[in-house]
Amino acid sequence: MAAERRRLRVEIQGAVQGVGFRPYIYRLATELGLAGWVRNDPQGVFIEVEGPPHALARFLERLPHEAPPRARIHSLHVFHLDPVGYAGFEIRHSEGEGDKTVLILPDIATCPRCLSEILDPADRRYRYPFTNCTDCGPRWTIVEALPYDRPHTTMRRFRMCSDCQREYENPLDRRFHAQPNACPRCGPTLAFYAREPSADRDGEDHPDFPSQVGEYRRIARGDAALRRAAAALRAGQIVAVKGLGGFHLMVDARNEEAIARLRARKPRRDKPFALMARDLDQVRAMCETSPEIEALLAGPEAPIVLLPRRPGAPVASNVAPGNPYLGVMLPYTPLHHLLLRELDFPVVATSGNLTDEPICTDEREAFQRLARVADAFLIHNRPIARHADDSVMVWMRGEPRILRRARGFAPLPILLSRPLPTLLAVGGHLKNTIALSVGRQVFLSPHIGDLDTAEALRTFERMIGDFLRLYEAESVAIAHDLHPDYASTIWAQRAAAGDLPLPVRLPAPLPLLPIQHHHAHLAACLADHGVEGPALGVTWDGTGYGPDGTIWGGEFLWGDASGFRRVASLRPFPLPGGDAAVHEPRRVAFALLWEMVGEAAMEWEDLPPVRALRPAERQALARMMARGLNAPRTSSMGRLFDAVAAMLDLHQQVSFEGQAAMALEFLADPAERRAYPLPLVENPGGEPAWILDWRPLLEAILEDLRRGTDRDRIAARFHQALVEAIVAVARAVGEPRVALTGGCFQNRYLTEEAARRLEEEGFTVLLHRQVPPNDGGISLGQILIAAARLEGASDPFPTGGV
Template identity: 45%
Template structure:
């Protein structure tokens, strides 16, 4: 008598390139099973035969003991007829079905690190060490199934030792596609800005250059970084001048958590985020005394740190000792450089030397950025380490290619009940970034085998992504910007039905043709109604008002004083020369080159300029970021007054708050306290309007989205006040609240509109 049974198992998720097949092989040996395992285009397929109880234990262990980098989606288990046979084998990959998931790039595992720093190991100090539990994945994959010929390692023939590891199912490097060693794998090189090789050990010479205050471009897993000594004020200043990046904070690399904690307040959760395999940049509050150069993050109470995310960064950080600036290797408004010739061309005016290698990067991926909000991680940029992990959608839907908006562009591909957001691409203001978006769209479609049925794009007719989407020959859905924000937050929280959407950002093309940005929406994926907004201000000079916040401050004052604007005893009025004031007043009076906006971002700009924090900016959001930093040092229990008016919809008007701010400035109240009181005022007004909308609709679920909700101080106050008023509050966790998460909302809106037709 025997109870032998056979089962077929199909597993999807991130199960390729993470050591899953050798894991299955070892499990099968442990439970005495015969059969086989292989990769497919969709995931992993297994046939296993043995005693019934062993087969059941095997199926449970597949989930419970999966490799560290594996993310199991679904497991389809089906009993089939026994076939007999002995032994368990790993078969060659087969293409079966569509839609597999690819592992993101990952940090070096502890086993590889131990080998890399072991003088007796053949991979001692080798900067490309990896195994099935770690290393590059998404950035080197050219196609599926994930086998070595479909990666940028295809041109490196393995030596006998590496081949033996690669073919041994009991070895940690069994079918590790990037497997290599100093004999057969990629190699470091150092060149100067002209591309001429530099004599000597590349790593040692690069370290010497960094110690001497020079700028070194370092090729990483997803692109080039620019590195300098973070404690050398002159070196940081040099990098700023050459990169033409006046004040935007630089990220830094530190060797370990102990090193990070010498410079910032790092909580346990922040430490876990830093040390995770994804290796994001984490924003943490500065310590009062730190040797880091002030120019690393001027006017900012936070530092962005990351821990080494690849073997070369481990070698650099440990050998250098102190923190290194490690910022994206690009020119202003352009994507990170990732091809060697491109990096030399783009960065030769910035870097003195290039620490590079001969392993090609197929897909550029910039660093991810996270900060904590209410004790939970909040993405400011979701990219390397997290992409292309799939996100669960609320329901099955049509396959959509969603193209995001103009700033912080990402795209989203959906199929069934899953959506895949691309890596951070950048601001679509030039041909280079637009080309990167097109490349990413094509690569993800090929890699995930998704053929979109519909394209979703922003409502704005002039965005480069809109023009691109309309030229693809597919049905197009134009999605209003703030509706997409609301849907994005709903989707990642698994919500359906109608909600109240509080959407606060800088700029979005409204359904009425004006510039929106402080919106109270009611609706769901199928549509929305604008139930309220912030009182409109004119943007004198149009786009110039974004770069020069003093213009927004004068616009807010004009609503109060009209032609007496420049008679007010405020320093912000001095930003306009006497001779230009009549023209400025006429611009505001007649609306000439002064479009109306309900933008909350522009309101923060206005108050920042009123307080003298920032009259002009050198990077997006700077005025609001520095206003938040100032507010964090102040105290205020009570908000300023505000008005809620309107019959067709609630209009939240902060003009009374502007009057009170001017009064407090004249009375000598602390600017920090004023800034804190302003934050409280905006939070109080938001909750007031939500309460009025609940009264007329009965809705008590509120989603918070838009770039303004990157402001930790405001977001926590709004969420706490809403919760105290018995609202159910939903915020972003899996995607950024800024435009980097917008494509997810577009994808769900368009997918619902077209129904579930996906193959």
């Protein structure tokens, strides 16, 4: 009877599309005897259910607790309505109108059921490298518009066969509305190209796979292509493999000569290469693991995890020169699983690009850009809408910490406690990401990288266009770094003036909000924890432009998103040659010595960094510093690490960012507890109020070097000096919350020791969890600071901020 029936409207927002949520609702409602409907919407999932009150109550009780494993419910609102007499329950077509606030899921690693199918000779998807379901497979890298339906993905060109269509239309099947659903009869396929005289025997052209591209001939298609790629890897060749979010360059991880060729061609002289292992047994043979780490490796995000290398690990020494860690991941697509099962060894799986360029996503582009690198190509014809690098994590203080946020995590948002104005933040220059606020959600892009090349800038601009278009967002302002020469800053200035052709037009003129770099680091760490502040932010990195026109980097900022005060900083010193000093730690070490003893430093040839400079070079650097020409002053903690590494003769020059600091960290003896002096001295009448004076620290290092103290003990004492300096500033400021942020806190030794000591002293320590501590997280901080500024938050930190 009508009096015994009720109707509810349920509106759900979160990660609820592309995860089997509608069939789950269908099964739950029909099991409880309820009538009505469910549909996707640009804002989420909408449900109407009608039936007896007790059944409706049970429906609401079970709904959030039995949802599909990849679903994330951010909000659930229930409205009571009069019954209308629904006769059954149905899944309705998606709506396309309205604000776009639904979450686009990241790409999800192959689930156990799909893996079982591709390994089962009796299954129709046996050895099919594009198998997926609603629990796994591509999402972010194929979606082109919202809502997430097949016509809005790069899979729209593949018409499903009758068997796949039946799965797609059956609410009880796990492939119900799995948008990338396909099989060998109707879906994408593979092709293998190499510099070989023999070509594909059928000789026929394929619309997606021409018989020859440049000097590469098509050798095989389908499963034969995968087997030929495996044979090429066994033969020591470099194979460019098109995967989920772009290309990998793969080579036998045991083959030192092949890896040397890859380093020379890419080129990438020293920076570690990531590895892909067939399974956890191969990981255990190479690295120290734990059940928690293995669960992380095998989880749906399937990141690269930095793990201690086992003695005698079966990998070549030049995979990660001088590094006690290996970056390892497991296969995360059926293609990778099948390829690695053809081999009995792990492979290098590094980004398919030239150094400093973004990863290749299109095979035509890859044949051009990687022609001088790859011996062969394994490609497929499923288009990639946008790139997604592999995420990188490290296990620190008993938890996984993210160092590069990309596949598996992006573009999931950071959820805030309150809505913000719609803002675009364009990040920094290195490790760039962009961010967009929509209501309570801040969407972060996957890692874009350093904006040093035209290709990187095109990727950066395309990502901005995708974000604005997918979410149909109209930003009210653009937040950017304070540094005037960053590529992201220059882009923001041109875009705000209407001086750039964009896929999505921005209203011009658009307000620009410059954000100080280290303030953005602090705000990002607070947002990462859902804390509105204030906190003492220990913001240590290599470079950040200060409001005073100097280069900051060893900062203690007290504040929150609304403002900050620079309460302490590392004593400034010159950087002779500016950016050149970033690549030559010997210059930084010489500059510190020159600051201490002046011209006498020219003759200290017993010290490695002085000896590494020719007399004419020393004279040129001394002139720069004496005249203040091309020798900007800096408080950079990253450069202090470089200088100490040069003093210990670890690196006088570096080929990648952080190389010298990493060597110093790896050298440090964990048993050494003594700390060098790094006194906190008052700075009367100035800001900051206190200065960390590095001169006594350097004098102590020099004294230990003259005594012949072991370098590992010197490295440890340096780290312990930094730890005790952090504690000293925290005591002086008296703020109970301390945030450790900035690229220096990728250093496990420094971070764990500083956190331990702070907690011993009674402080609450905030470490990054959802975004990296490095510049990959500052776009989040830019959003929070820009919103506070637009909302007119009063600044409780009147002597700081921009």
